[in-house]
Amino acid sequence: MIKVSHHTLASIPCLVVTDHQKENDALPTLTYFHGFTSAKEHNLPLAYLMAEEGFRVILPDSMYHGEREKEISSLKRQISFWDIVMQNVKELKDIRNELNAKRLIADGRFGIAGTSMGGITTAAALTQYPWIRTAGVLMGSPKITTYAKTLVDSFRKMGDLPVTDETIEHLYVQLEHYDLSKQINKLNDRPVLFWHGEDDAVVPFDHSYTFYDEAKKYYTDQGRIRFIKEANRAHKVSRFAILETVKWFKTFL
Numbered sequence: 223m224i225k226v227s228h229h230t231l232a233s234i235p236c237l238v239v240t241d242h243q244k245e246n247d248a249l250p251t252l253t254y255f256h257g258f259t260s261a262k263e264h265n266l267p268l269a270y271l272m273a274e275e276g277f278r279v280i281l282p283d284s285m286y287h288g289e290r291e292k293e294i295s296s297l298k299r300q301i302s303f304w305d306i307v308m309q310n311v312k313e314l315k316d317i318r319n320e321l322n323a324k325r326l327i328a329d330g331r332f333g334i335a336g337t338s339m340g341g342i343t344t345a346a347a348l349t350q351y352p353w354i355r356t357a358g359v360l361m362g363s364p365k366i367t368t369y370a371k372t373l374v375d376s377f378r379k380m381g382d383l384p385v386t387d388e389t390i391e392h393l394y395v396q397l398e399h400y401d402l403s404k405q406i407n408k409l410n411d412r413p414v415l416f417w418h419g420e421d422d423a424v425v426p427f428d429h430s431y432t433f434y435d436e437a438k439k440y441y442t443d444q445g446r447i448r449f450i451k452e453a454n455r456a457h458k459v460s461r462f463a464i465l466e467t468v469k470w471f472k473t474f475l
Contacts, residue, residue, distance in 0.1 A: 224273045226266065232316030235289040237262050237281040239269040249278040250331035250475050253317055255310055255340030256281070258303065261288030265337065271468045277475070278326065280317060284339070285309045301377075301385060303339070304370060304393055310343040311350055311400065318353070331355055333475045335415075335467060337459055338425060342366060346400035349408050356475040358415045358467050360459050361422055363429035364402040364437075367394055372426070406437050413446045413474035417463040419455030427451070446474070 225242035228235070240249065252272055254265050262281035269279035283290045285306050286299050294302075314334065321327050333356040336344045341362020348357055363369040374390055377383050383390070398404060414437075418430045434449040441447050450466055 224270055226269075231280065231282070232313065232320050234313055234317065235262070235283045236317070237266070237269070239266070239273045239279040239281065241273055241276065244276070244278075246326075248326055248328040249276065250329075250333070250471075251278045251280065251321060251327050252333045252335060252471055252475065253280040253282065253314060255334070255336030255343045256284065256287065257336075257338030257340055258306075259287070259299075260337070260339075261291075263288070268464045268467060271464065272471065275468065275472050277471065280321075282310075282313065282317065284343075297384065301383075303373070304366075304397060307339060307343050307346060307366070308396065308400065310340075311347045314343075314347050315351065318351075331475050333357060333471055335471070336360065336362065338362060338457065342369070342425075345402045348412070348414070349400050349402050349405050352408075352410065354412065356413045356471060358417070358470060359430060360417045360463060360467065361419060361425050361430075361457060363425050364433040365429045367397045367401045367404070369425070369429060370394060370397055403433050403436075406433075406440055409437060409440060409447075411441055411443065411446060413470070414448075415467060415470040416447075416449040417452070417459070417466065418449075419452050419457065419460075421454060421456045424457040 223242050227238045229238050262283045272279045334344050334354050335358030337360045341359040344357050344359050345364035416430050416434050418427050438444050438447050
C-alpha cells in the first residue's frame with residue numbers, strides 16, 4: 223500500500239509518498255517541485271507511480287504556494303517568480319540535509335524533477351549541487367536569464383513594472399549564478415531528462431530543446447541525456463510524460 227504523509231521538512235510543508243512498509247527505510251529519493259500557482263498535491267499521480275517502484279518522493283510547497291500561500295496580490299506573486307525559484311533551490315539543500323540526518327536516503331541516491339516553475343528550479347539546482355544524481359525537467363527553461371528578460375519585456379508591454387530598472391538588472395545578475403545554459407559543464411555527465419510540448423505558449427519550447435542540442439555534446443554517453451518532445455501539446459504535462467519520467471528515474475536513480 224502506498225502511503226501519503228504530511229511532514230514539515232526544514233520548516234517546509236511537504237507530502238512524503240512511499241510504500242507504507244518502507245517509510246522508515248533508506249530509499250532512493252526524488253524531490254519534485256510543482257509549477258507556478260500550483261501546489262504539492264497536484265503531483266501525487268507521479269509520486270504514486272514512483273513510490274510503487276520503491277522510491278521515496280518528497281513534494282514540497284514552494285514559497286507563496288499551497289500551505290505557504292499568503293494574502294498577496296496576483297501581481298506581487300508574479301513579480302516574485304524568480305525569488306520563488308531561487309528559494310526553492312536553497313530549500314532543496316535543507317530538505318536533503320534533514321533526510322540525510324535521518325538516514326533516509328539510500329547510498330546518496332537523490333534526484334530532483336519538476337513541472338514548469340519546478341522544471342526551471344530543477345535546471346537551476348543542477349548548477350549548485352553536484353550531489354544531485356539524476357534530474358527531470360518537464361516544460362522548464364534552462365535558459366533562465368533569457369527567460370527572465372522575455373517575461374520582463376512582456377510585462378512592460380502590458381504597462382509599467384512596479385519595480386525599478388536597477389532592481390531588474392540586479393535580478394539578472396543573480397540569475398546568472400543559477401543559469402545552467404551558461405554553466406553546461408556542471409552537468410558533469412549526470413542523467414537529465416527533458417520533456418516539452420511543442421505548442422507550449424508559456425515556457426518556450428526552443429529554450430529547452432536548443433539547450434539539450436548543445437548540452438548533449440558534453441556527454442561521453444549521450445544515452446544519459448534525453449529530450450522528449452510532444453507534438454500538439456501545450457503547457458500541460460501528459461500521462462506519457464509522467465510515465466517516461468518514472469522510467470527515467472527507475473533507470474538512473
